[in-house]
Amino acid sequence: MHEHDHDRYAYPHRLLHWLVALVVVCSLASGLTLGFLGFEGAMERLGKSLTDLLYTAHKSFGVLILALMIARVVTRLIFEVPVHDPPLTPFQRVVSTSVHHLLYVALLAMPILGWLATASGGFPVQFLHWRLPGLIGRDDALSEQLFMWHGRLAWVILGLVALHIAGALFHWLVKHDGVMKRMSLF
Secondary structure, eight states: OOTTGGGSOOHHHHHHHHHHHHHHHHHHHHHHHHHHHHHHHHHHHHHHHHHHHHHHHHHHHHHHHHHHHHHHHHHHHHSOOOOOSSOOOHHHHHHHHHHHHHHHHHHHHHHHHHHHHHHHTTOOEEETTEEEOOSSOOOHHHHHHHHHHHHHHHHHHHHHHHHHHHHHHIIIIIIOOSGGGGTOOO
């Protein structure tokens, strides 16, 4: 065991953190592209094949985020959360805990909203080439509302990710207190 391993998250948790980060970036990029272009705009600018691929990829990223976040919750319950050494100030602890908890909730809610919005809109819920159960029946009005909340939550997630990254950079570049090592893979 290395000198500061007591201050690090367990390796499965660290690995899941970076996998979620990667998939969230891909999901936000594909989702924002589709959100800004709309279906007709995507078809016009990208063509049918690329538009279909983008929708399938976005749905697949969402399902993957849901599975990875469930695994993150499990690892959070199984493995001990390391104590900050040196301790965070009370303000930093409140901000850090709040942002982390809100990210967990948002990253669990977002794919569920997308899944239900897709199904209630009569569209296929997909993971790669597999069609998943829709879970609810067709309801166009509900689908419209769920897609609206799905889109709004994307902006919330972007804000939370920005705060998370800003906090990590603050600890790494300003405080030099080793917080970045807690979640590093190496």
